[in-house]
Amino acid sequence: MSMESEGPHIHDEKNSTTVIAEHVKETSTHLEVESDRELLHPDRRCSAERELVRKLDMRLLPTIILIFVMNYIDRIAVSAARLKGLQGDLHINDIQYSTVLAVLYASYVPAQIPSNIILNRITRPSYYIPFCVILWGLTSALTGAARSYAGLLAARIFVGLPEAAFYPGAIFLLSKWYTRKELAFRSALLYGGLLFSNAFGSLMAAGILSGMEGKRGIRAWRWLFYIEGVITICIGFFAIVALPDYPHNTKWLSPAQQRLAQVRLAEDAGEADEDVKNESVLTGLKLALKDPKVSLFSVVACSQLLGLSFMNFFPTLTSTLEFSTTISLVLAAPPWILAMIVCCINAYHADRSGERFLHIAVPWWGAIIGYIIGITTISTAGRYASMFLMTCGCAGFALTLVWVSNAIPRPPAKRSVAIAIVNGVGNLGNLIGSYVWKTQWGPDYHQSMYICIACLTLSSVLALVIRWMLVRENNKLVRDENEDLKGAKRERIEEAARLEGLTFEEALERKKGFRYLY
Template identity: 75%
Template sequence: MTQRPPKLSSHTVISAMTSTPSSMEKIERKDTVAVEHVEKAPEDASITDSDAELLAEHIRPFAEKRLVRLLDFRLLPTIVLIFILNYIDRTAVSAARLQGLEQDLGLTDIQYETVLAVLYASYVPAQIPSNMILNWISRPSWYIPLCICLWGMTSALTGVTKSYAGILVARIFVGLPESAFYPGAIYLLSRWYTRKELAFRSAILYGGLLISNAFGSLMAAGILSNMEGKLGIRAWRWLFYIEGAITVCVGLFAIWALPDYPHNTRWLSPAQRRLAQVRLAEDAGEADEDSSEDSVLTGLKQALRDPKVYIFSIMACSQLLGLSFVNFFPTLTATLGFSTTVSLLLAAPPWIFATIVCCANAWNADRTGERYFHLATWWWGVMLGYIIGLSTPSVGGRYVGMFLMANGYSGFALTAVWVSNAIPRPPAKRSVSIGIVNGIGNLGNLIGSYAWKAQWGPDYHPSMIIGLASLGLASVLGFVIRWMLVIENKELDREEKEMSPAKRLRIEEAARLEGLTFEEALERNKGFRYLY
C-alpha cells in the first residue's frame, strides 16, 4: 500500500509569486532537485539544506498554504467518512430492531437495553490505552485502519449471531476497536494543525456525526426495505453484513489516505515534513516531539497528576449527560403529534442547522483563540431549549427548542480541542489526556440512556430537569478550567529561564528545526500562552 510521494508543483508556487524570469527558473530548478531527493531519499534521511528550502521567506507562505490544503483534502475527508461509518456501525442495532432483531434472537426489553449499553463497557476504558499506543507507535496510518477493519468485521459478524449471548459479545468487540478512532483522530489532527487551525478541522470531523444523525438512517432504510429474504437471509442481518463490509473497505483505503506524523509521513517530501514540524514548533515555542524521558507511561503519570484532566473529564461527562437526548431525538419529534413519517422528516432540519452552526462556531473559535464561551454558549442554548420544553405545550415553541438542543453539540465538538490546547506538551501526556477525558465523558452517554424513560413521556420533564442540572454543572466546571488557564498564563509571564531537561531538549529541537539559536528559540517560547 506504500505510495510514491506526490511531486511538488513548481507551477503552483511560481504562479503565486511576482518575481523575475531568472528567479522563477531558479525556483523551478530547486523544485526539481527537491522532487528527485524525495523519490530517492530514505524516510530517516537527515535534514539537509535542500530540506529547508520551503522555509525561505519568499516561498514559505505559499508552501505552508499548500501543505495545509493537502491535509484538508486528504486527511479531513477520510476521517469524516470513517466517523460517519463509526456512528452507523455503532447504531446499527437500533435500525435492525425495526426489522425483527429482537424477535429472531428472543430478546426481552431489558436484554435489548443491555445490548445497547454494553458497547460502552469496552468503548470507554479502552480509549486511554489506545491513545497511549497511538502516541508510542510511529505509524498511525496502520494502527487506525487496523482498528477500523476490526470493528467493521465484528459488525458484519453481528449478522450471524443466533442468541442474546452472541450479540452481547459482538457488541463488546465492536466497542473495543471503535474506541481508537475519535480520541485518536483528535490527537492525530493535533499533531498536524496549529492551535488556531485545530478547532475548525475538529468541527468538520464532528460535523460527520451530526450529518449522520440527519441522514444515517437512509442507508438502513434502503437495506431493510429491499433485502428482506434475499438468499434466505433476514434484512436485519444484511444490514450488518453490508455496513460492516463497507467499513472494512474504507479501512483499507485509510492505510493509503491517512498520514503518520510530521517527521515520517511517506507521501510528503522531506522539505514538507520539516515545514510541518517547524509550524508546530513555532506554534508552541518548542518541538512537538517527546523527549527520551517522555514515554507513554510517563505521559499517563503526568496526565493523572494534572487536576485539569479530572475537571475536564467530569465536565465532559456532565455535558454528554445533558446532551443525551440525541439517542431519543426522533422520539421527541414524535411528541409533536404528527405521523411517523412527518416526525422522522422533522428530525432532520435541526441537525442540518446544527452542522452549519458547529462549523461556523469552530471557525470563529480559531480566529479569536477563545474557547470557553464557544462551548458554554451552546450549552446555555440547550438549557433554554429545555426551559421552553418545560414551560410551553406549543408545537412551534417546542420545535424551536429542539433546534437549540441540537446546537448543543457545537460546544461538544470543541471539547477535545480545548483539552489539546490546555494540555499541549509533551505529546505523550496530551494523547493520554484526550483519551481519559473522552473516555470518562462517554459515561454520560451510558447514564443518559436511562435518563429518558418511556414512562416520563410524552413531556419528559424529569429528563429535561436532569439535562438542565448537568449542563449547569458543565458550565461551572468549564469556567473553573478557564480561570486555571488564566492563572497559568500569568505564571508564564513571570517564568524565568530555568526549565526541566525535557523541556530544554524540546526547545533545542525547535531551534534546530527553525535554524535559530537556543536563546532565540527560548524567547519565542515565551510567546506561548494557553487558549481559554
C-alpha cells in the same frame, strides 16, 4: 611488466571513484539540507505552508470525517433497528435494550487510554487506525447475525473495543499536524461528520428498513447491520492509503515539507512536539493524572455527554411526534444538518478569535433552552423546534477535546493520554444516559430533560473554573518566562531550535509568546 604497471593505475582509479562517490554523497546531502531549509525561507514560507495545509485538508480531513460518519452510523444502527422489529425478534425487554446501548461504552471507555498510548508510540498510525476501522466494521456486520440477547450483547462489546481507537486517536493525530489556531475548525469538521452521520444515517436507515424487508428471507434490520458494516470495512482499506503518519515519516510529503510540518508545530508552542528520550510509556499517564485540569475536563465531558445523551435516542424522540417509521427517520435528519452548520461556524469563529469557553458553553445553553421548550409545550411543532436547539448543543462538545489539546499541549505523551482520559471518562455520560431516557418516561420525557438541564449546568460551571485556571497559568507564564529552563522542557526547546535552525536563545524567545487559549 604490463600487469605491474597497471596495478597502481587501477588502484588510483578506485581511489578516484571513491572520492567522487563521497563528493557526490556530500553534495547530495548538502543539497537535501538546502532543500529542507528552502521552504523555511521567508520568501517561500507562507506559500509553502498554505500548500502543506491544503494537502493535509485534502487527504487527512476527508478520510477521518468519512470514518467518523460510519463510526456513528454503526454505533446508532441499533437504535434505528429497534423501530423495525429488533426488540421483538430477539425477545428483548426495555431494560435489556438499555443494557445493549450501555455495554458498548463498557469496552469503549477503558480501551481509549491504552489505545492512545500505543498511537503515540507507533510510527504508522496509517496502519493502526484503519485496522481498527476494519475490525469494528466486521463486528458491526456480524451484529446482524445475532439470534439472541446474549449474541447482540457480545457483538456490541466487541464493536466498542476497536471503536475506542478512533475519536481520541483522530484528535491526537490532528494535533500532530495542525497548529492551535487551525485545530478547532478541523476538529469541528471531524465532529461535523458525527452530526452528519445522525442525519445521513437516519436517511440511510429509512431507505434500508423500508426497502429491504424480507429480501432473501432476511429481516430489514439485519440488512441494516450487514450493509453498513461492509461499507465501513471498505472505508478502512481506503484509509490505509489516504491517512498520513507523523510529520517526520509521512511518505507522500517531501523531506522539505516534513521539516516544515515539524517546524510549524515547534513554533506554535515554542517546543518540539516530541517526547524526551528518557520519558517512558507511563510518563504521560502520570503527568496527565497529576494535572487537575484533566480531572475537571473529564467531569465536564461526562456531564455534557449525559446532558446530550438524547443523541442515542433521537429516532425514538422523533417517533413520539406520531408519524410513521419512515417519516420519523426522515424528520431526524434536518436538526442534525442545522447542528452541523452551527458546529462549523462556531469552530471557525473559535479559531479566528482564539476564545474557547464561550464557544463551548453557549451551545450548551441553547440546548438547555431546547429542553425547557420541550418541557413546557405539548404541540408537535414546538417539540420538533426544541429538537433543533437540542442538537445544536453538540457544537459545544465538538470543541471540548480541542480545548484539552490546547490546555495540555506538551509533551505529546501527556497530551495523548489526557485526550483519551477525557474522552473515555466523558463517554461514561453516554453509558449512564442509556438509562436516562426510559420508555416509561415517554413520550414527553420530562424527567430525562430535567436531568440533562442539570448536567449541562454543571458542565458550564466547571468549564468556567477551567477558564479561570488557564488565565491564572497565563499570568504565571508572564512571571516565569525569564527564568532558566531545565530538564525535559529545555530538551524540547533545544529540539525546536534544531528544527528551526535557531539558537537556543532565539527559540526561547519564541517560547515566550506561548499562551494557553481559554
